[in-house]
Structure formats: C-alpha cells, structure tokens
Amino acid sequence: MTIHYIILAHKNPEQLERMYQRLNAPWVKFYIHVDRKVSILPFQSLLNKYENAYFLNDDSRENGTWGDIGIVKGTINALRIAVGKDNPGYYVLLSGQDYPLQKNETIKDIFRQNPEIDYITSYPLPHSSLDQGGIPRIEKYKVNKSDKRGHFLFLPSVYEKEFYSLETAGKINFLRKNNQYGDILRTFKRRRFPHYLKPYSGSQWWAMKEESIRYILNFLDVNPDYLKYHTYSLLPDEMFFQSIIQANGYKTKIESSKTYVNWEKTSGPLPVTFELNDFKELSIASKNHLFARKFDIYKDREILDEIDKKLLK
The missing domain is CATH 3.90.550 (Spore Coat Polysaccharide Biosynthesis Protein SpsA; Chain A)
Structure with a gap:
C-alpha cells in the first residue's frame, strides 16, 4: 500500500x-x-x-x-x-x-x-457551529476585494430582500469603482447549491x-x-x-x-x-x-x- x-x-x-x-x-x-x-x-x-x-x-x-x-x-x-x-x-x-x-x-x-x-x-x-448555519457560504456570492485573508464581500441576488439595502448598495458601488461589472451582473441569478x-x-x-x-x-x-x-x-x-x-x-x-x-x-x-x-x-x-x-x-x-x-x- x-x-x-x-x-x-x-x-x-x-x-x-x-x-x-x-x-x-x-x-x-x-x-x-x-x-x-x-x-x-x-x-x-x-x-x-x-x-x-x-x-x-x-x-x-x-x-x-x-x-x-x-x-x-x-x-x-x-x-x-x-x-x-x-x-x-x-x-x-x-x-x-x-x-x-x-x-x-x-x-x-x-x-x-x-x-x-x-x-x-x-x-x-445548516450547522449550529457556523455563523447563520453556514448558509451564506452557499447562497450568497463571495467576491474577493483583494488577496488578503478575509478581504471579501457577500453579495445577495436581486431576488433576495437583503439586496435592496444601503449595505448592498455600498457593495455594488465598490465593485463599480473597481470595474468588477461581471460580479455585479451575477446578482441577476439566484445562487443555490447544486440540486x-x-x-x-x-x-x-x-x-x-x-x-x-x-x-x-x-x-x-x-x-x-x-x-x-x-x-x-x-x-x-x-x-x-x-x-x-x-x-x-x-x-x-x-x-x-x-x-x-x-x-x-x-x-x-x-x-x-x-x-x-x-x-x-x-x-x-x-x-x-x-x-x-x-x-x-x-x-x-x-x-x-x-x-x-x-x-x-
């Protein structure tokens, strides 16, 4: 072996x-x-x-x-x-x-x-040991802001109530300023774990x-x-x-x-x-x-x- x-x-x-x-x-x-x-x-x-x-x-x-x-x-x-x-x-x-x-x-x-x-x-x-049961990890888009550890943002889709908030508007604006338009467009598709x-x-x-x-x-x-x-x-x-x-x-x-x-x-x-x-x-x-x-x-x-x-x- x-x-x-x-x-x-x-x-x-x-x-x-x-x-x-x-x-x-x-x-x-x-x-x-x-x-x-x-x-x-x-x-x-x-x-x-x-x-x-x-x-x-x-x-x-x-x-x-x-x-x-x-x-x-x-x-x-x-x-x-x-x-x-x-x-x-x-x-x-x-x-x-x-x-x-x-x-x-x-x-x-x-x-x-x-x-x-x-x-x-x-x-x-979901599991109790993880923040929000770990669900944001699989239902939101994780977009890197840089290669630094933990330097990322979570982005909900346009089909989620959370999308229509000042916090999300700030994230979208950040991506816009950095020409990350592809990441913005992704929000038009709901993210779900493979069936x-x-x-x-x-x-x-x-x-x-x-x-x-x-x-x-x-x-x-x-x-x-x-x-x-x-x-x-x-x-x-x-x-x-x-x-x-x-x-x-x-x-x-x-x-x-x-x-x-x-x-x-x-x-x-x-x-x-x-x-x-x-x-x-x-x-x-x-x-x-x-x-x-x-x-x-x-x-x-x-x-x-x-x-x-x-x-x-």
Whole structure:
C-alpha cells in the first residue's frame, strides 16, 4: 500500500523539508502544490533531490487565496497526478505547516487495517457551529476585494430582500469603482447549491482511500458545474469534498479527520500555531490523531524537536 501525501505549501520551505523527512518511507510519495503567488524555487532547491517528491508544474499551480476556490483546484490537480501514478493506497491532504504525531509505521498500519474508512470530518448544513448555519457560504456570492485573508464581500441576488439595502448598495458601488461589472451582473441569478447533492461542511484536512478519490474525480468529470458553482463559495475547501463523499448512492464508512487543529483558544489568531508549551495538548491529541497543524519554525522550532524526541523517537 502506498500513502500519497498531497501537500499545500505557501511558506517556510525548510519546514516543509523537515516534515518530508519525518514522513518519508519506502511506501510514501509526496505531491507538492506551491501557491502560485510565491516562488517555487526555494522549495525545489530543498526537495528536488528526493525521488518520491513531485512538484506540480506551473500549469497546475493555483492561487491559494484564503477561503477561495484555488485551494480546491490545487488539491484536485495534485490528486489527478497522484492517481495517474497507479499506486493503490491512501491519499492524505496536508498543509506545509503540518507535522506528524505518530510514527510512519503506525500511520501505515492504521490505514492498512482500516481500508474501508474515509477520515473526513463532515456534518450537514445548516450547522449550529457556523455563523447563520453556514448558509451564506452557499447562497450568497463571495467576491474577493483583494488577496488578503478575509478581504471579501457577500453579495445577495436581486431576488433576495437583503439586496435592496444601503449595505448592498455600498457593495455594488465598490465593485463599480473597481470595474468588477461581471460580479455585479451575477446578482441577476439566484445562487443555490447544486440540486444533485446535499451540502456538508467540515475540516479541510482528510485522508481517504483510493476508491473514494477515484469516485470524486469521476464525479467532477461528470458534473463540471459543481466546481464552477464553488468559484463563488466562501471556504469551499471545507465543503467541496464532504458534499461529494456524502452523496446519495455512494456508500463508505466515514470517521473524523486524523489531523488535529485547535480552533478553540480564546486569545490569539486561529487556528492555534503550536508552541513548546502546547506539547501536552499535542501528546493527548496523538492518541486519536496522526497529524497536527499548524506549526511555524520561525516562531517556535522547539515544539517540533519535542515531538521528534517524545512522540516520533
């Protein structure tokens, strides 16, 4: 069995190489998508020497703006390349700021012993954990104002009462001033989630068996409008794959994601960037998770040293 790591990277090449070295094994392959907005050269200079590390070329690289469809497209591009290698196994989506909490042999054994399971956190929309149940993400047009994180606006259609408000007038005026007339015209079409699926949401990070990956890619070939619809969704990376896997007619056993992320800390930016004083939390998380995010070696390198010494030794 081959473990295919799909990695979305945008910073810290040295940290990515360190993660590669911890996850590398004879049964592992890496498919690395580097955000189109950054130079790929620093990443290639460190990882091109490894025969099982494949970089997506410029034609397959996407703009990784937060909450945008580019992240999903980059993932799909990497999956198509990985599946084309025809090495049966599990497919694991990681970011370049992830790190393992378990040894390689343990990771392999868990996937090998549970070949019927897709580890992808998913719950139906609307959901109480999300603002307004998450419905604006799928029924309003999300239009970027810039590439900055969170710099977007929600636009209702002309068929919604909310459209006829001073707030919407201000948004329309902003788009007009920036010559985004195509986005204005979109409001003449009501936006609804594709009728052939029910909307689900959940964590972006997952691990799925090959049968499910092939099902997803075939689904996209048959339903190209699904990807096009999500061009105007907020955070499609947290809905796109969940909704397909939960489709009527596809039977699979689903369990929660194996990547640990802390979204609950009351202070500081979220998700938490783990530091040395978070080791106890990560040690407990390692009992049910295989990976964690996120880390930053320029903020705290010692937490990775501690994981190496205490969990991966």
